[in-house]
Amino acid sequence: MLRVHCTVEDLLNVTVAARPAPLVELGLAFEMLQRQDGHPAFSPWRQRMARTLPRTARPLLQLVSPLGAGPLFLDPPSHDLDEGMDMVLSTSGKHARDELRRMCSIDRPLTPWVRQLANRDRGAWQILEQAVRSAHAGVIADAWPRIRAGFHAETAWLSYAIARRGLRAALTGLAPSVRWRGMTLEAGFPRSLDFTLQGRGIILQPTLFWADHLLAALQPDGRLLLLYPAVTPLPLRDDLTSHDPIAALVGTTRAHALRLLVQQHTTTDLARELDVSPAAASMQAKTLREAGLIVSQRDGKAVWHWCTPLGMDLLAHGSK
Known part of the structure; x- marks a missing residue:
């Protein structure tokens, strides 16, 4: 808790x-990369990253946990990569040792490289800098x-x-x-x-x-x-920038679904209107429900969905 x-x-x-912080997003990307039970939208992304992640970036997997934890010195809320790298490389020896000890107490292995980082070994920190820059180029840069x-x-x-x-x-x-x-x-x-x-x-x-x-x-x-x-x-964001403010927030398909759910729909109805499978419609509804924008209720074999007041408020605000 x-x-x-x-x-x-x-x-x-x-x-x-x-503004978003590139190293914060990078650290979380490496945490999500190791999870198998996260949002299903990340599964294809994880498979692609497993194939394309640069070898020089892989040392970061020794530092960040799939539990949503990483050494605090690794992901400062910086404005850009260079500023963030300056902050990472200026980490004091004590702070580095404390954070690496904390990560090893959670679930990270105490590898020889991690020991070298804790001892402020110059070569180990050069490997860390190369790993961060390589990971940023391979994971963050194109998606920024x-x-x-x-x-x-x-x-x-x-x-x-x-x-x-x-x-x-x-x-x-x-x-x-x-x-x-x-x-x-x-x-x-x-x-x-x-x-x-x-x-x-x-x-x-x-x-x-x-x-x-x-x-x-x-x-x-x-x-x-x-x-x-x-x-x-x-992974669920559209590649093209949308002029629809609601689609910019929740994605085009979910924006369409939310507008449909001003009136009650079953999952089957929603799938037909969206031209997707019932499983896909159910996943879209789950995302909207977890955001508090719709509610769902089972009635026999059917599941009905409709907008919450918050969802209606978003639709009204987005149409202005």
Whole structure:
């Protein structure tokens, strides 16, 4: 369980990230690459990455966990690759040792290269720099326009949701398991993790490479970075930029489905209207349901779907 113990000052200092961070997305991509139980949309992407990932990038697999964890020095929220690499390479010996020890205590192997990194061996850190740059070129660079477009669609919707529904409802909508207990934000997590904040605030940042629980990390300035999965992960985003603001957020097919579900439809009806298989229609409905945009109810052998007030609100806002 993840628990974030907030003060009033923390909630008054909640902000939304202004831009995606390339090394944050890269770290999450390597975590998702190792998962077999993540969002089904990532399966073809994982298979492709397994074939095309540069050999020089593979040392990063020794550092990041499929549980959604990696050494904090590896993915600073930098504006670009070069700034991020400068921050990675300036990591102090103590911070590197502490983070590598933490990762090994979770599930990473203590390999000879990891030992060398902990000892600040120059050659080991040169291998790390080459791995990060090679991974960025092979995984992030070509997809960056789609990542950036998806990020801005997500943050625009989150900002609107905060203004329209309030901070409490917007935060509980970040992932299915999120809930409040008094001033403590709780969410499902693979291990016990507690943060007691001191009034510095929270940064909310969507990621297009993660499709599971919330992720959290304290920043050097004392703020908590909360990473949450985008409604539409990168493999499901359209290659072409859409002029439809709702499609920019949830993807063209889900935008069409959401508009259809202003009226109740069964999964079979939805599949027929979308011209997809029932299994595909069910997956689209699941994504919209987990985002809080529709609800579903079984009636005998049929499953009926229809818009929630939030879904209707999104449609109304997107048509303006």
